[in-house]
Amino acid sequence: MQSEASLQLEWGLNQFNPWDRRITEENIWPIYRAMRQEGPVVHSEALGGFWCVTRYKEVRAAALDYRNLSSGHALEIGKQNWTDKPRTRLIETDPPEHTRQRKAMQAPILQKRMGEFSNGIRESVVDLLDHIAQLGEFDIVADLAEPIPQEVLGRILGFDEETRRRNRELVRKFVHADLETSEDAHGDFWAFLIETIQDRLRHPGEDFLSQLCIAEVDGQRFSESELVGMLHGFALAGHHTAIDAISSMLLHLSDDEVKFAYQDDPSIGTQIVEETLRIDSPIHLEGRTAMADIVIGDVGIPAGESVALLYASANHDDVQFENPEEFNPKRSANQHVAFGYGIHMCIGLHLARLEMNVVLEEMVKRFPSYRVTGSPRGTGMVFGHHMGWESIPATIG
Numbered sequence: 001m002q003s004e005a006s007l008q009l010e011w012g013l014n015q016f017n018p019w020d021r022r023i024t025e026e027n028i029w030p031i032y033r034a035m036r037q038e039g040p041v042v043h044s045e046a047l048g049g050f051w052c053v054t055r056y057k058e059v060r061a062a063a064l065d066y067r068n069l070s071s072g073h074a075l076e077i078g079k080q081n082w083t084d085k086p087r088t089r090l091i092e093t094d095p096p097e098h099t100r101q102r103k104a105m106q107a108p109i110l111q112k113r114m115g116e117f118s119n120g121i122r123e124s125v126v127d128l129l130d131h132i133a134q135l136g137e138f139d140i141v142a143d144l145a146e147p148i149p150q151e152v153l154g155r156i157l158g159f160d161e162e163t164r165r166r167n168r169e170l171v172r173k174f175v176h177a178d179l180e181t182s183e184d185a186h187g188d189f190w191a192f193l194i195e196t197i198q199d200r201l202r203h204p205g206e207d208f209l210s211q212l213c214i215a216e217v218d219g220q221r222f223s224e225s226e227l228v229g230m231l232h233g234f235a236l237a238g239h240h241t242a243i244d245a246i247s248s249m250l251l252h253l254s255d256d257e258v259k260f261a262y263q264d265d266p267s268i269g270t271q272i273v274e275e276t277l278r279i280d281s282p283i284h285l286e287g288r289t290a291m292a293d294i295v296i297g298d299v300g301i302p303a304g305e306s307v308a309l310l311y312a313s314a315n316h317d318d319v320q321f322e323n324p325e326e327f328n329p330k331r332s333a334n335q336h337v338a339f340g341y342g343i344h345m346c347i348g349l350h351l352a353r354l355e356m357n358v359v360l361e362e363m364v365k366r367f368p369s370y371r372v373t374g375s376p377r378g379t380g381m382v383f384g385h386h387m388g389w390e391s392i393p394a395t396i397g
C-alpha cells in the first residue's frame with residue numbers, strides 16, 4: 001500500500017484528486033492538514049482543475065454563499081466531468097427550484113416529527129440485535145448498520161414490507177456496483193424509482209410519497225422527473241452516510257474508555273454521536289461552481305471555476321477544534337459541518353441523529369461487553385466524495 005508520505009509527494013498539494021482509489025482512512029488526514037497549512041483555498045490541477053476550500057471558517061462562509069457558488073455540480077468537481085444534463089436532485093439545484101423542492105421534501109423529517117419515528121426505529125434496531133444475539137460473532141457494518149437506513153426510510157415513505165425489501169436490495173446493488181455491473185444496477189434502480197412514482201401518481205394513497213406526488217408548492221405540482229429525482233435523493237443521500245456514521249460510532253464506542261464514560265454518564269450519548277460525525281465525517285466534500293469572480297480567504301477564484309468544500313478537512317481544523325485528531329466523547333461546543341451548512345444543509349440530519357442515538361442506547365444496553373475482534377476494513381474514498389467502512393468484525397462478548 002502507498003505510504004502517506006509518498007502519496008503526498010507523488011501528488012504535490014496541487015494534485016489532490018479525491019477520485020484516487022489509493023486514498024484511505026489513514027492517509028487522508030495528513031493530506032488535509034498539509035492543505036490547510038498551505039492556505040484556506042488550494043488549487044488542484046487534477047480533474048481539469050478545481051479549488052479546494054480547506055479551513056473551517058472559509059468552508060462555512062463558502063457554504064453560506066449560495067448566490068455566488070452554485071450547487072448545479074454539487075456531486076461533481078473538476079471541469080472534465082461536467083455535462084449539461086438536467087439536474088433535478090435537490091442537492092444539485094439552486095433557488096428558486098431548490099426552495100420549492102426542499103419545502104416539500106423536508107416536511108416529513110422535520111425535527112418536530114421525530115417522535116413519530118423513534119418507536120419504529122427502535123423496533124428495527126431491536127430486531128437486528130435479536131439476530132446478532134443468535135450469531136454471537138457478527139459484522140457491525142453488514143449485520144447492523146447497513147439494514148437500518150433503508151428500513152427507516154421505507155417506513156417514512158410508506159413502502160410496504162415487500163417494497164422495502166426490493167428497495168434495499170436495489171440500493172445495495174447500486175452502491176456496490178463496479179464498472180461491469182454498474183449499468184444494470186443503475187438501470188434497475190432507476191426503473192424501480194420511476195415505477196414507484198408512476199404507481200403513486202396513478203393511485204395516490206395516504207402515505208407521504210403519494211402526498212408528495214400530488215402536492216402543490218407555490219401553485220405548481222412537481223413533474224415526474226422531479227419526483228423521481230426527489231425519491232432518488234431520499235433513497236441514496238441517507239444510505240451510505242448513515243451506514244458509515246453508525247459503523248464509525250460503534251467502532252469508537254468499542255474502545256473501553258469511551259464505553260465506560262458512556263456507561264458512567266449516559267447523558268454524553270449525544271456528544272458521542274456528534275464527535276463521531278465530526279471526526280469521521282462520512283461526506284468528505286461537495287462541489288460548487290463560481291458564478292462570478294469571488295474571493296475566499298485571500299484567494300481570488302474566477303467565474304466558472306469548480307470549487308470543492310472540504311467538509312471533512314474543516315472538521316479537523318485545529319483553529320476551531322482543540323486536539324482535532326483525538327476522539328473526545330465529552331467534547332462540548334462541537335459545531336461541526338458534517339451535515340454541511342447553509343441552504344443545502346442536510347435535510348435528514350434529525351433522522352440520522354435519531355438513528356445513531358437509538359443504536360447507541362440499544363447496543364450498550366443489550367451487549368455491554370461487545371468488542372471489535374479484527375481489523376476494520378475501510379471503503380477508501382468512494383465516488384470522489386465519501387468514505388466509511390466495508391467491514392468491522394465484532395463479538396457480542
Ligand code: HEM
Pocket residue numbers: 063071074090091092102109153233234237238239241242245281282283286287311337338339340341343344345346347348349351352
Ligand atoms: C450521518 C448521516 C448523514 C450525513 C453525514 C449527511 C451529510 C450531508 C451533507 C454534508 C449534505 C450537504 C450537501 C452540500 O453541501 O451540497 C447533505 C445534504 C442532503 N442530505 Fe444528508 N447526510 C446524512 C443523512 C441523510 C439522511 C438520513 C437523508 C434523508 C432522509 C439525507 C438527505 C439529504 C438531502 C436530500 C440533502 C440535500 C439537501 C439540499 O441540497 O438542500 N441525508 N447531507
